[in-house]
Amino acid sequence: MLIRTLPEGREVRTFLGIVLVLTVGQGLWMALNAVYATSVLHLSAEQFGIGVGIAAGVALALSTPTGHLADRVGARRVQIWSLVAMGPLSAALLLVSDYPSYLLVISVQAVAYSASRGARLAMIAGLVPPEKRVPVRAYMRTMSNVGATAGASVAGVLLAIGSTAYYRGAVVAVALAYLASGLLTLLLPTVPGQPPRPGPALVVLRDRPFLAFVALDGLLSMHNMLLEVVLPLWVLQHTGAPRWTIAAILLLNTVLVVLLQVRASRGTDEPTSAARASRTGALCITAACLVFALSDGASAVTASALLLLGAIAHVLGEVRQAAGSWGIAFGLAPDDAQGQYQGTHAMGADIGKMIAPALLTWLAIGHGTVGWIVMAAGFAVLGAAMPPLVAWSRRGRKTEVPASA
Incomplete structure (x- = not known):
């Protein structure tokens, strides 16, 4: 039923496919993030919590500036590079050996995530007529729920197995999901950047x-x-x-x-x-x-x-x-x-x-x-x-x- 009612337009369908791939990876990682940090990287619960808080603060602080970047250089370009960057940044967790390097990796990830989120929403405004933006956003949320549920279900199986090797394999899968999402964005039309206007930038x-x-x-x-x-x-x-x-x-x-x-x-x-x-x-x-x-x-x-x-x-x-x-x-x-x-x-x-x-x-x-x-x-x-x-x-x-x- 959902597929038959998707909005018309190849661009919109491609965009929703990108969201689906992206959120499968995110759902998988959300369910395994804490377990990987504590069981594989041997961080304490307090260290994990502090790290998540720092990364969230970085994403919060940069939401407006990275959104402005999408306005100026083009939302499609920012989404491509931010999602492609999330691939090796996620894979870098396989090489983390101490807490400072863990904080560095997840903080830079937060910058890329913040950029991709603002660009994704700016792309809707750039590709979709005003009267269709909210419906497309609604389909995005629906696809996100489907994708995240699928990823979390896979994570449930991995957690039941409880193997460190499988956890590391999941990190690779998450990295590939981000990379694939960025490359699939190449199929979308270019969203041109807006020229600067007089007055304050933000x-x-x-x-x-x-x-x-x-x-x-x-x-x-x-x-x-x-x-x-x-x-x-x-x-x-x-x-x-x-x-x-x-x-x-x-x-x-x-x-x-x-x-x-x-x-x-x-x-x-x-x-x-x-x-x-x-x-x-x-x-x-x-x-x-x-x-x-x-x-x-x-x-x-x-x-x-x-x-x-x-x-x-x-x-x-x-x-x-x-x-x-x-x-x-x-x-x-x-x-x-x-x-x-x-x-x-x-x-x-x-x-x-x-x-x-x-x-x-x-x-x-x-x-x-x-x-x-x-x-x-x-x-x-x-x-x-x-x-x-x-x-x-x-x-x-x-x-x-x-x-x-």
Whole structure:
């Protein structure tokens, strides 16, 4: 069904194929990263955690500048070279012999990853008409889920075997996936770079409405960590639900995202409608939090039913909020600065991921039902802020047009 409904156009299909290959490698590595670092490289858990934090900070700091690079020299060129570079950088982990060299490799990887992410989103803006950008982004997310699930499944088999040789072979496979993704990008049309314009290079850093959107959207995107981090602890410590409920919820989420994300993106290609979609998604997430709260201390059957019901409400909110977020980010970005705007937008989600585990766990696990209610109220307020925020941004752009003219 998914293949038959892919958007028309050889370029779009090729692009989605690149995303699929790329995310198979990423899914494989995400599942093996910690095990490889601790079991093969013999790093401590603390060293691994610090390294991941440093690399994440590097990627965060360079999201806007590398997006600007894609605007100036061409998104296709930046994607090719950044993904091709990720091949030998991944393979370099086979040669790592001490902690400083490990930090160096993963930090340079973070630079290449940051560049590839901004370029990938700028390529959508450069190759796809405005009204089709969000649908293509939705197909990207669907393909990403399929690819990451396939990679994680392979990783599960390797973890069951538990062989160091197989782990090293997986590193080679990841490197080849990055290299193949970069080379496949050669099949796409060139996206020309934009000439420099008068004024500051990083114009996004002076766009206050957009930066406000990035901040609020990043906080709203914290809900993505609920199922991965908070709910497993909640199930174990606050409910009578069996442990397998955790896996069932994650599987349900993956399947429903694949089935619903494209459909949920309809009508979000324009910032005003996208803001309403983001608000609707936030309300669904609010409802999910309240349902999760009801499972506190419930019996196995009742808790399982409530948790699954909350997971369904959450995924409905997740796909709608994501589509709204993309529509706002594409719609508010100038065509000659899509790379730096999309890179900055991605920073919001990165910051949300950094904050979410500690904050949401403190609320739900530390304060129980009250914590879930506070969380629900927070998501509702963030969603309600999106329409007036977009209206503010569009008013500002209307007043800028005569001055620039």
